Amino acid sequence: DPASLDPLLHAAAERVATSDQVAAAKWGTDQPIEDPAREQQVLDSVAREAVELGLDPEEAKRVFRDQIEASKVVQRALHSHWAAHPDEQPTERPDLGEVRPVIDRLNDEVLRELRDTEQLREHPSCDGRLASTFVRTRHELRLDPVHTAGLARAVPSLCRA
Numbered sequence: 001d002p003a004s005l006d007p008l009l010h011a012a013a014e015r016v017a018t019s020d021q022v023a024a025a026k027w028g029t030d031q032p033i034e035d036p037a038r039e040q041q042v043l044d045s046v047a048r049e050a051v052e053l054g055l056d057p058e059e060a061k062r063v064f065r066d067q068i069e070a071s072k073v074v075q076r077a078l079h080s081h082w083a084a085h086p087d088e089q090p091t092e093r094p095d096l097g098e099v100r101p102v103i104d105r106l107n108d109e110v111l112r113e114l115r116d117t118e119q120l121r122e123h124p125s126c127d128g129r130l131a132s133t134f135v136r137t138r139h140e141l142r143l144d145p146v147h148t149a150g151l152a153r154a155v156p157s158l159c160r161a
């Protein structure tokens with residue numbers, strides 16, 4: 001089915017999943033979850049690439065503001081979980097400098113899917129399709145409640161109509 005939101009939601013869910021490594025990279029350091037300079041860098045490069053893909057850069061930024069909020073939802077949930085359950089704290093600290101290139105690659109993937117789903121996303125059926133694709137993605141990827149909440153925070157800007 002060429003008219004599918006599945007690849008878009010899978011890419012968004014993969015991006016949400018990177019929040020685990022980001023949260024672990026920041027855990028036990030004084031680096032805050034929120035990094036406004038990095039957010040601006042992500043939004044600037046997304047807007048630039050959107051233009052290259054023939055997408056509206058403002059729309060792309062709107063979508064990515066939600067992807068970023070989704071990451072923070074998961075990071076905050078994990079940090080409070082680890083604070084309450086020290087036995088579940090991460091035992092290794094990933095290098096944020098190695099996680100961010102993975103996020104950059106997923107940003108590109110989300111952007112390409114935004115382009116490939118443009119017609120679908122402006123169609124009145126988008127909300128219904130999005131809801132069913134959300135549920136299917138949650139099951140296919142066996143998302144736990146924290147990552148389900150993250151994905152839910154990532155999707156509100158996807159349908160245009």
Ligand SMILES: O=C(O)C(=O)C[C@]1(C(=O)O)C=C[C@@H](O)C=C1
Pocket residue numbers: 022033034035036038039042067068069071072100103
């Ligand atoms: O790169 C980070 O430090 C992240 O936490 C990831 C991310 C993002 O989703 O791109 C989310 C929150 C930060 O404010 C900046 C960027």
